Amino acid sequence: MIMRDLPFVQGYIHMATDGAHQGWHERNGGNLTYRLTPEDIKLAKPFFKYDKPWVDTTVVVKNLGNEFFLATGTGKFLKNIKYDPEGNICIAQLNEDGSKYRIVWGLVNGGAPTSEFPSHLMNHSVKFDATGGKHHVIYHAHTPAVIAMTNVLEPDDVKWTRALWSSMTECPVVFPGGVGVLPWMVCGGREIAIATSELMKEYDVAIWSFHGTFVSGENFDLTYGLMHCVEKAADIYMRTMAAGGFKQTMQTQNFIDIAALFGLTLPEKFLKD
Numbered sequence: 001m002i003m004r005d006l007p008f009v010q011g012y013i014h015m016a017t018d019g020a021h022q023g024w025h026e027r028n029g030g031n032l033t034y035r036l037t038p039e040d041i042k043l044a045k046p047f048f049k050y051d052k053p054w055v056d057t058t059v060v061v062k063n064l065g066n067e068f069f070l071a072t073g074t075g076k077f078l079k080n081i082k083y084d085p086e087g088n089i090c091i092a093q094l095n096e097d098g099s100k101y102r103i104v105w106g107l108v109n110g111g112a113p114t115s116e117f118p119s120h121l122m123n124h125s126v127k128f129d130a131t132g133g134k135h136h137v138i139y140h141a142h143t144p145a146v147i148a149m150t151n152v153l154e155p156d157d158v159k160w161t162r163a164l165w166s167s168m169t170e171c172p173v174v175f176p177g178g179v180g181v182l183p184w185m186v187c188g189g190r191e192i193a194i195a196t197s198e199l200m201k202e203y204d205v206a207i208w209s210f211h212g213t214f215v216s217g218e219n220f221d222l223t224y225g226l227m228h229c230v231e232k233a234a235d236i237y238m239r240t241m242a243a244g245g246f247k248q249t250m251q252t253q254n255f256i257d258i259a260a261l262f263g264l265t266l267p268e269k270f271l272k273d
């Protein structure tokens with residue numbers, strides 16, 4: 001068996017490929033990171049090499065010390081990962097206090113993890129604490145309908161959550177916590193990483209105005225499904241707006257009824273008329 005055949009690497013490749021097929025990853029847009037489980041590490045360890053230098057993460061994520069992450073390489077196209085995983089993705093190990101990383105596998109032709117690695121690490125860190133270590137996947141995509149929607153709806157968590165929930169009945173079930181929205185910020189830096197991780201304390205979905213979407217989840221399928229659901233709801237919202245706007249839609253009581261049926265707790269702030 002070689003590295004690319006390991007189940008978690010296959011899961012990563014399938015998700016990146018599916019995202020590319022959706023049209024969410026033009027050029028080198030978007031990135032995906034996965035925190036390895038102890039079982040993954042056991043399987044992957046024979047392939048690791050420890051000859052690369054330690055590099056500053058620019059953020060300190062103490063609770064992720066010594067963890068391993070499978071990550072997209074910076075400048076790499078997600079559509080190419082399936083043809084050449086070794087050249088386009090890498091596994092990075094964090095040091096003891098989560099302030100540095102080193103590449104232990106992959107990016108055989110050189111390179112570094114995605115420029116959004118600080119955002120990913122901070123999101124992993126927040127979600128690690130918030131979910132007791134259940135969340136393993138952070139995914140960023142350039143989702144066209146969500147981006148279009150940031151052109152017409154102000155960055156307000158309540159307005160966005162209600163707009164998305166109202167567009168498709170499935171939404172409050174798939175993201176009962178709602179979504180957080182950031183105004184435009186410079187991407188790739190520490191500031192947007194901090195702002196996104198603040199949203200991730202409360203939500204599994206963070207939207208970057210005029211840019212795209214970040215989601216967090218337990219595994220590849222659930223995280224991809226969350227991204228897909230948010231993007232589809234945004235698409236329905238935009239189609240409805242293009243068709244002359246909402247003439248009828250779901251009401252607060254409908255959400256309360258869904259929550260009762262599925263045993264969900266929907267935050268009060270999203271249930272005001």
Ligand SMILES: [Zn+2]
Nearest residue numbers: 029030211212
């Ligand atoms: Zn991006």
